[in-house]
Amino acid sequence: MRRVRADLDALALPLLPEPIASTVRTALADELVQLDEILLAGSGAGGPLVLATGGNLAAVPWTLLPSRRGLPTVVAPSATMWWRAWRAGVRPERPTVLAVAGPGLDRAEDEVSRVGAAWPGAEVLGGVDATAGRVRTALAEHDVVHVAAHGVHQPQSPLFSSLRLADGPLFAHELEDQNLRGGCVLISACEAGLVSVRPGDQPLGLASVLLQLGTRAVVAGVANVNDRAAADVMAGVHTRLAAGADSATALAAALAEHDGPPAPFVCYGSAW
Numbered sequence: 001m002r003r004v005r006a007d008l009d010a011l012a013l014p015l016l017p018e019p020i021a022s023t024v025r026t027a028l029a030d031e032l033v034q035l036d037e038i039l040l041a042g043s044g045a046g047g048p049l050v051l052a053t054g055g056n057l058a059a060v061p062w063t064l065l066p067s068r069r070g071l072p073t074v075v076a077p078s079a080t081m082w083w084r085a086w087r088a089g090v091r092p093e094r095p096t097v098l099a100v101a102g103p104g105l106d107r108a109e110d111e112v113s114r115v116g117a118a119w120p121g122a123e124v125l126g127g128v129d130a131t132a133g134r135v136r137t138a139l140a141e142h143d144v145v146h147v148a149a150h151g152v153h154q155p156q157s158p159l160f161s162s163l164r165l166a167d168g169p170l171f172a173h174e175l176e177d178q179n180l181r182g183g184c185v186l187i188s189a190c191e192a193g194l195v196s197v198r199p200g201d202q203p204l205g206l207a208s209v210l211l212q213l214g215t216r217a218v219v220a221g222v223a224n225v226n227d228r229a230a231a232d233v234m235a236g237v238h239t240r241l242a243a244g245a246d247s248a249t250a251l252a253a254a255l256a257e258h259d260g261p262p263a264p265f266v267c268y269g270s271a272w
Helices: 002-011 018-040 055-059 079-086 108-118 132-141 206-212 227-242 247-257
Strands: 049-052 073-076 097-101 123-125 144-148 162-165 168-171 184-188 196-198 202-204 217-221 265-269
Touching: 002 018, 049 079, 073 079, 073 247, 079 265, 097 108, 097 132, 108 123, 108 144, 108 227, 132 144, 132 162, 132 168, 144 227, 184 206, 184 227, 202 206, 206 217, 206 265, 217 247, 227 247, 227 265, 247 265
Parallel strands: 049 073, 073 265, 097 123, 097 144, 144 184, 184 217
Antiparallel strands: 162 168, 196 202, 217 265
16 A cells, blocks of 8 residues: 555656656556455455445555446445435435635646536636635535645644645634535545544544535545646546436546546545
8 A cells, every 4th residue: 555655646746757657657557456456356346336444445546446447436434324325315406516726736727617617507716716715615505516726634633634725725624513515525636535543443534524524425536646637537527427427437437538647536425
């Protein structure tokens, strides 16, 4: 896992020389095969898969494992949480959608423009309007929220993991008093899916907080993500979501179609 994470972080760099990138890609492919054999060999999972995992297994890039390519995969904190989310009801016929571009991120504006174009009536925010307060409100009021921003996971203080927005960081702990709408949140940012494990095998991080507060599905990355890869994959995800696919199926299909730098996004919670 440490080698996989290091190689994913390296391949997210925009100016990595091709001879080095080629070597890292080869190493990563070998490591993902090994991880696949350790975790899923003999499971017989040839279709949709729900993984109720605890601890550091939540940070495995499950969607990049060779046996899961193109197949819907959901990672849930527990089978009970997944079951409750799955039974929560069908998604609305015309979801309300907000896409937000944070500052200082290459292609963020282009990404949210493509996301907005996929959904009739979607609202798109960028520049000074892309504030932490607006995102907090959107999480409680919108069915689908997409945020393209710089993200940081704080291993020692996971509730201080954050997304950088126009007026400063939005910290995970600032969401604790929110009653979230229960839709789908897609975080196109580095490390937003990472967790730190606390006593009692409690995983804490930005994605886990969103799930605990009522969000049905969170799509987030478990390592650094190349800006171009994030924009291309997320555009594909939203095109499929808007056409009626669930979040896990849309992510699996977009990743299978993607041929650029790896995009270590995982669908958490349940399929929306």
